[in-house]
Amino acid sequence: MIDISPGSALLAVGLERLYEALRRLTPRDGLSLTALSTLKRLARLGPQRLSELHAAENVTQPAMTQLVARLGRDGLVARGSDPADGRAVVVSITAAGRDLVERRRVGYAAALDAVLEKLRPADREALIAALPAMERLAEATAAEGREVAEAASPAREVRQAC
Structure with a gap:
């Protein structure tokens, strides 16, 4: 208890x-909360191993692998090999991913501002x-x-x- x-x-x-x-x-805009959170994490902390991302987002590794594949197809992240361990996948945010995070942050702040004014x-x-x-x-x-x-x-x- x-x-x-x-x-x-x-x-x-x-x-x-x-x-x-x-x-x-x-x-x-079709972006899930997990996808947005992953992009924000990459923007804030820099490149992350796939294993770090799945643990941080509290999803399974296969689910994060699928999410990263979708974000990669959309040009929002790039995948690469970890220089310290070529078997590990490292994910980084692209310029397009950073732009998306910033546009959403501005839109969210504007919506919040309208509520705060009340x-x-x-x-x-x-x-x-x-x-x-x-x-x-x-x-x-x-x-x-x-x-x-x-x-x-x-x-x-x-x-x-x-």
Whole structure:
């Protein structure tokens, strides 16, 4: 049984609702969330082994292989051999992939801006003030990786602490 603090339970619900709402702002251009996340990762971190990508995106290696093949056909990524291990595949983002990531980022920011304009100034300021904590949460979540996701599997019994 997993103990969950009341604050974590509230944050989980709030962040899930926010995630769902923000997903609706994402342009519908046929690019999956995993594909976009993979492109953003490559743009941010540089070339990655296929094995690193599948682990980071929490998908199977065959699924990532298929995704990289599609992104390659679309000219968004390039595949190559790892200089340290010729058997390993290294994936890098192309200029077209970078352009796509940037266009989507600008479009997303514009859509978010329109929503933020509807909020009270105090709410907008509170969101901006929370950015450093959200960044630390994102970094901590990334550092924990797959182990946390597996530990929090819906198959496990969860108990909320009172």
